[in-house]
Amino acid sequence: xxxxxxxxxxxxxxxxxxxxxxxxxxxxxxxxxxxxxxxxxxxxxxxxxxxxxxxxxxxxxxxxxxxxxxxxxxxxxxxxxxxxxxxxxxxxxxxxxxxxxxxxxxxxxxxxxxxxxxxxxxxxxxxxxxxxxxxxxxxxxxxxxxxxxxxxxxxxxxxxxxxxxxxxxxxxxxxxxxxxxxxxxxxxxxxxxxxxxxxxxxxxxxxxxxxxxxxxxxxxxxxxxxxxxxxxxxxxxxxxxxxxxxxxxxxxxxxxxxxxxxxxxxxxxxxx
Amino acid sequence: xxxxxxxxxxxxxxxxxxxxxxxxxxxxxxxxxxxxxxxxxxxxxxxxxxxxxxxxxxxxxxxxxxxxxxxxxxxxxxxxxxxxxxxxxxxxxxxxxxxxxxxxxxxxxxxxxxxxxxxxxxxxxxxxxxxxxxxxxxxxxxxxxxxxxxxxxxxxxxxxxxxxxxxxxxxxxxxxxxxxxxxxxxxxxxxxxxxxxxxxxxxxxxxxxxxxxxxxxxxxxxxxxxxxxxxxxxxxxxxxxxxxxxxxxxxxxxxxxxxxxxxxxxxxxxxxxxxxxxxxxxxxxxxxxxxxxxxxxxxxxxxxxxxxxxxxxxxxxxxxxxxxxxxxxxxxxxxxxxxxxxxxxxxxxxxxxxxxxxxxxxxxxxxxxxxxxxxxxxx
Numbered sequence: 001x002x003x004x005x006x007x008x009x010x011x012x013x014x015x016x017x018x019x020x021x022x023x024x025x026x027x028x029x030x031x032x033x034x035x036x037x038x039x040x041x042x043x044x045x046x047x048x049x050x051x052x053x054x055x056x057x058x059x060x061x062x063x064x065x066x067x068x069x070x071x072x073x074x075x076x077x078x079x080x081x082x083x084x085x086x087x088x089x090x091x092x093x094x095x096x097x098x099x100x101x102x103x104x105x106x107x108x109x110x111x112x113x114x115x116x117x118x119x120x121x122x123x124x125x126x127x128x129x130x131x132x133x134x135x136x137x138x139x140x141x142x143x144x145x146x147x148x149x150x151x152x153x154x155x156x157x158x159x160x161x162x163x164x165x166x167x168x169x170x171x172x173x174x175x176x177x178x179x180x181x182x183x184x185x186x187x188x189x190x191x192x193x194x195x196x197x198x199x200x201x202x203x204x205x206x207x208x209x210x211x212x213x214x215x216x217x218x219x220x221x222x223x224x225x226x227x228x229x230x231x232x233x234x235x236x237x238x239x240x241x242x243x244x245x246x247x248x249x250x251x252x253x254x255x256x257x258x259x260x261x262x263x264x265x266x267x268x269x270x271x272x
Numbered sequence: 273x274x275x276x277x278x279x280x281x282x283x284x285x286x287x288x289x290x291x292x293x294x295x296x297x298x299x300x301x302x303x304x305x306x307x308x309x310x311x312x313x314x315x316x317x318x319x320x321x322x323x324x325x326x327x328x329x330x331x332x333x334x335x336x337x338x339x340x341x342x343x344x345x346x347x348x349x350x351x352x353x354x355x356x357x358x359x360x361x362x363x364x365x366x367x368x369x370x371x372x373x374x375x376x377x378x379x380x381x382x383x384x385x386x387x388x389x390x391x392x393x394x395x396x397x398x399x400x401x402x403x404x405x406x407x408x409x410x411x412x413x414x415x416x417x418x419x420x421x422x423x424x425x426x427x428x429x430x431x432x433x434x435x436x437x438x439x440x441x442x443x444x445x446x447x448x449x450x451x452x453x454x455x456x457x458x459x460x461x462x463x464x465x466x467x468x469x470x471x472x473x474x475x476x477x478x479x480x481x482x483x484x485x486x487x488x489x490x491x492x493x494x495x496x497x498x499x500x501x502x503x504x505x506x507x508x509x510x511x512x513x514x515x516x517x518x519x520x521x522x523x524x525x526x527x528x529x530x531x532x533x534x535x536x537x538x539x540x541x542x543x544x545x546x547x548x549x550x551x552x553x554x555x556x557x558x559x560x561x562x563x564x565x566x567x568x569x570x571x572x573x574x575x576x577x578x579x580x581x582x583x584x585x586x587x588x589x590x591x592x593x594x595x596x597x598x599x600x601x602x603x604x605x606x607x608x609x610x611x612x613x614x615x616x617x618x619x620x621x622x623x624x625x626x627x628x629x630x631x632x633x634x635x636x637x638x639x640x641x642x643x644x645x646x647x648x649x650x651x
Contacts, residue, residue, distance in 0.1 A: 166363050167341075
């Protein structure tokens with residue numbers, strides 16, 4: 001196999017990355033634009049970041065978004081971890097295949113359908129739409145991601161550790177709390193971060209689930225853009241990009257490091 | 273070494289008044305259609321070092337997991353101290369287990385691993401510390417108390433696992449292939465250490481192993497299993513000298529098996545005719561065997577002597593040609609081919625240097641053994 005870095009490879013790499021990241025680069029660049037006109041470069045400035053702090057509407061939306069993200073990712077982590085545990089440890093119970101299929105289905109479900117069905121549910125049971133319903137909606141779709149992350153860790157977990165805990169006098173719950181949970185903690189944390197970032201960027205589902213009383217940041221940005229793109233929005237988007245980037249990188253680093261560490265320890269154990 | 277006459281022999285299994293600690297009463301375990309344990313009945317007595325021996329897949333681990341509470345018998349009863357264990361969950365059983373993978377908690381230090389079970393027992397807080405220190409001393413790991421499991425060697429990990437399972441002073445300690453991951457030299461040292469600890473603590477040990485040498489070394493009694501069935505339960509010397517079947521004779525150590533037909537010659541003596549042109553084998557057996565019964569004659573290679581001339585005083589002597597010699601350092605195994613093509617193994621201790629060896633390849637020699645050296649097996 002030719003492993004040399006050929007011109008063809010270089011071109012496809014450049015094109016691919018340009019395709020993915022050029023729009024974001026432009027957005028970040030223009031967030032530092034002095035001019036009020038988005039498309040005309042008038043020199044470097046951070047003044048739009050300053051103005052952003054005084055924009056009440058944006059700040060309110062940011063607070064709502066953070067509240068929703070923290071709550072929904074926490075619920076999603078609880079439910080997703082439980083689902084993963086049952087799927088991996090529950091043995092072959094009746095309907096297991098159906099259950100595991102149903103856990104993963106929302107991953108590929110179009111957001112519009114998830115949003116619409118939730119909206120119909122909220123209306124039919126007479127639930128007032130607001131922060132609460134957005135949290136519910138976000139929990140619903142992000143718990144699937146958590147359960148995927150946690151179950152892949154649980155699948156490689158030595159079950160005799162749990163048996164040892166039971167053998168030494170733990171109740172099944174105590175065994176989970178004092179042995180299983182500390183060991184799978186990195187996967188649970190990275191699941192939480194994933195759910196958090198997913199909730200942070202969601203526009204479609206939030207639009208369906210939100211009422212007039214609650215507006216998330218992506219919703220606010222989307223509605224402002226319809227009146228024209230302002231440099232303030234560029235600045236705001238840049239901040240969101242950085243938060244999401246940090247979240248995703250941290251999550252993947254945590255899970256990767258724990259896998260590497262676990263492998264190293266297992267190899268060490270084999271060698272000894 | 274002979275034991276002083278005053279010391280009583282530990283053999284509660286021969287005492288009809290002794291009460292067993294563990295009783296398996298016709299226990300059967302099925303996984304779907306597969307029968308893992310087939311109608312097993314055993315009594316294990318307090319302070320015994322009991323070994324379950326068999327090839328992998330014979331059901332020995334399942335038997336142990338039923339004692340720990342991780343599997344339930346499909347049929348039959350398991351009693352601990354006379355109480356039925358069926359509805360007792362693992363965390364309420366007075367047994368502890370040492371796992372094959374050791375199952376040390378990677379996020380806890382050696383000290384915390386050993387204290388883990390004690391913290392979940394009624395033991396007062398103040399006594400936990402001293403107990404952990406005592407266990408650490410027992411397995412000689414005092415210096416490693418603060419280390420995490422991945423910071424110590426395999427042999428040390430094995431000792432932590434042992435200390436952790438002994439800390440709660442269980443009535444019965446279950447050891448699942450405890451020495452499987454250690455190399456041979458370390459394994460032999462640890463076997464003696466295990467016996468020492470078992471004697472010091474007075475705990476009843478049940479060990480599962482596929483290594484017959486290990487079972488013979490450590491155990492007071494050995495149970496040989498095959499395909500979920502108990503084949504023979506006996507002391508190591510009787511398992512070796514008096515196997516009850518070809519399976520046990522063949523599984524434990526090296527053996528020559530000769531097929532033939534038995535003919536009583538009086539007073540528990542039999543003559544086994546086994547090949548055209550070869551003299552009948554004279555053998556002893558306590559069993560009443562009718563004339564013409566097909567039997568197997570099993571004899572250990574070290575019970576066969578090898579000589580240049582026909583010995584006058586041995587009940588059995590056959591002539592053959594040395595086909596092969598396996599030199600093992602302390603002993604040599606001679607493979608001798610008889611006139612009818614049968615191959616017999618004889619083992620001789622190398623009490624002289626190799627250069628002074630009497631016999632060599634293709635020498636004609638006499639193989640001889642007494643009439644009580646082998647056993648007659650019916651199955």
